[in-house]
Amino acid sequence: MATLVSAAGNGVALVALPWIVLDLTGSAADVGLVAAATAVPLVLSAFVAGTIVDRFGRRRTAVVSDVLSGITIAAIPLAALADVLSLWLLVALAAAGAAFDPAGVTARETMLPAAAQSARLRRERVNGIHEAVFGVAFLVGPALGGLLIAFVGAEATLWATALGFALAAAVSLLIRLPRVERPIEEGPRPIWRDGLDGLSFVWRDRTLRALTILFAVLVGAWVPIEGVILPVYFQAQDAPEKLGIVLMAMSVGGIAGALAYGAVGHRVARRTAVLVGLFGTAVPVVGMAFLPHFWMLVMLGAATGFLYGPINPIANVVLQELAPPHLLGRAIGVVTSLAYAAGPVGFLVVGPLIEVAGLRSTFLALALVLVGVALTAPLVRSLHGLDAPIPPRS
Numbered sequence: 001m002a003t004l005v006s007a008a009g010n011g012v013a014l015v016a017l018p019w020i021v022l023d024l025t026g027s028a029a030d031v032g033l034v035a036a037a038t039a040v041p042l043v044l045s046a047f048v049a050g051t052i053v054d055r056f057g058r059r060r061t062a063v064v065s066d067v068l069s070g071i072t073i074a075a076i077p078l079a080a081l082a083d084v085l086s087l088w089l090l091v092a093l094a095a096a097g098a099a100f101d102p103a104g105v106t107a108r109e110t111m112l113p114a115a116a117q118s119a120r121l122r123r124e125r126v127n128g129i130h131e132a133v134f135g136v137a138f139l140v141g142p143a144l145g146g147l148l149i150a151f152v153g154a155e156a157t158l159w160a161t162a163l164g165f166a167l168a169a170a171v172s173l174l175i176r177l178p179r180v181e182r183p184i185e186e187g188p189r190p191i192w193r194d195g196l197d198g199l200s201f202v203w204r205d206r207t208l209r210a211l212t213i214l215f216a217v218l219v220g221a222w223v224p225i226e227g228v229i230l231p232v233y234f235q236a237q238d239a240p241e242k243l244g245i246v247l248m249a250m251s252v253g254g255i256a257g258a259l260a261y262g263a264v265g266h267r268v269a270r271r272t273a274v275l276v277g278l279f280g281t282a283v284p285v286v287g288m289a290f291l292p293h294f295w296m297l298v299m300l301g302a303a304t305g306f307l308y309g310p311i312n313p314i315a316n317v318v319l320q321e322l323a324p325p326h327l328l329g330r331a332i333g334v335v336t337s338l339a340y341a342a343g344p345v346g347f348l349v350v351g352p353l354i355e356v357a358g359l360r361s362t363f364l365a366l367a368l369v370l371v372g373v374a375l376t377a378p379l380v381r382s383l384h385g386l387d388a389p390i391p392p393r394s
Helices: 002-024 028-036 039-045 049-056 058-081 087-098 101-110 112-119 123-152 154-172 191-204 206-236 240-267 270-289 294-308 311-322 325-357 359-379 381-387
Strands: none
Touching: 002 028, 002 058, 002 087, 002 123, 002 154, 002 206, 002 240, 028 087, 028 206, 028 325, 039 087, 049 058, 049 101, 049 325, 058 087, 058 101, 058 154, 101 112, 101 325, 112 123, 112 311, 123 154, 123 240, 123 311, 191 206, 191 325, 206 240, 206 270, 206 311, 206 325, 206 359, 206 381, 240 270, 240 294, 240 311, 270 294, 270 311, 270 359, 270 381, 311 325, 325 359
């Protein structure tokens, strides 16, 4: 439930923030600028988020992260009410909010092995359900965001995001699982040293390194489609409800894909599932890049969401199996934060590129990046480690 309401709030913001920027300046480059402003704190949080989780406990970290995120996002409609909201204030608040998100996501993901053990379920199923919950959130969030923009305006829409974070913090306080609150005792050390331990662990493991790099490139091309390309396209038509429907279709596909993997994933080779997912994600996006009729765009969005669906659960399961308990938070924090950072970097490139090359050409360029990832992945020998036996732990 905490993941659902927190991610739904982020789904609302995914629609509302680009709309606010376009209302303020009318510039696609500025949309990219605001999104890219989140890159620096996200990269820095790669060295901090997992360490905070491991040191201070998972539930406590989730609660504090959601409270701080909610306060930051609430500052945007408050600034609009005070008539002081500007592009640069929006950049500052977006960057501040980004600094808190990875710790909350990491904290909740590190609870999944304990949840699987408590419920006596396979990790594939638990992670599939977890990613499906994200899909439900991004089904409800963008659709709600589009409707709220039409009725109350983009700035006021962000109150829904702030409420989502408040509810997530309240729900996290109720979580009762073994070992989710007990901090890892390693003695006094600088936080940056612990962060480097997580980064070093991920980088030394060839499978995790390859998966992280591929995942970052995939996210860097995928997220700007949702966060810049589609908002710019539908804002020009003054159709926020259509933006919400397309994002909703992508989320419905993602929910179905994640649940399908949760049900049968233990019977399918993980490398095969990843390769099929990468190809299946890329091909419909190529069709979307030609900006066909609206309902064709909706169907292609659902298809690409479905085939993207298993990728996150597989990455989660592999991390949970390969990382020892005392490094799990740091390892997940590193992978999550680098993936989060890849999206804003993509925004920084995509916004100006739209103004230079046009929307359709930029969309096609992103689709070709996804095709390139899909064609490269079968050649990466390290991905065979996705199906290797779990190494013994000392």
